Every structure is written in C-alpha cells, then in structure tokens.
Amino acid sequence: MKRSFYASAVINGLCGGAVQLKDDAFYFMCQKLTVPEEYKQLRLAYSDIGSIKFKKFLKILSIATIELKNGKTYKFWIFNRREFIRSINEMWKK
Numbered sequence: 001m002k003r004s005f006y007a008s009a010v011i012n013g014l015c016g017g018a019v020q021l022k023d024d025a026f027y028f029m030c031q032k033l034t035v036p037e038e039y040k041q042l043r044l045a046y047s048d049i050g051s052i053k054f055k056k057f058l059k060i061l062s063i064a065t066i067e068l069k070n071g072k073t074y075k076f077w078i079f080n081r082r083e084f085i086r087s088i089n090e091m092w093k094k
Contacts, residue, residue, distance in 0.1 A: 003087045009039050010063060010075035019078060021091050028076065044068065046092045054081065
C-alpha cells in the first residue's frame with residue numbers, strides 16, 4: 001500500500017515536498033535547491049522509528065516530530081493530519 005501527503009520539512013523554515021508511506025518506509029521527497037541533500041530523498045524505515053509525536057503550533061499547524069531509535073529527529077508539517085496518523089499507525093505497526 002502507498003499513501004501520499006503534501007508536507008513540508010521544518011528546516012530553518014518550511015521546505016515543501018511530499019511524504020509517501022510505502023510498505024517498507026516513510027519517504028520525504030523535495031527537489032528545492034536550498035534543502036540539504038539528506039532531505040531530497042529521505043527514507044526512514046519503520047523499524048528505525050522510535051516515536052512520532054504531534055504538537056500544535058499557532059493553534060492551526062500540527063508539527064510531526066519523528067524520532068529515530070538512534071536519537072536523530074526530523075520535523076514535518078503534514079497536511080491531512082488525521083489521515084496521516086491513521087495511515088502511519090497502520091504501516092508502522094506491521
């Protein structure tokens with residue numbers, strides 16, 4: 001199963017792109033020149049994800065913080081948060 005969401009990575013501001021939840025991993029893709037190379041084709045295997053937390057920002061934005069088991073964190077603003085939560089929980093728990 002593959003699900004796609006509009007998203008922005010939170011890296012010194014918002015950098016637009018797309019999140020895809022595939023059977024094997026969480027993917028973030030962005031082709032902007034100002035985005036660090038790491039974020040252009042970011043792949044986070046579900047088995048490497050330690051936790052996913054959401055925090056409200058300015059009462060309308062919800063920022064997802066993905067923390068890996070090795071301690072590294074990534075932050076994203078993901079559109080359609082409810083559907084994303086349902087989908088990531090389904091994929092992550094497989």
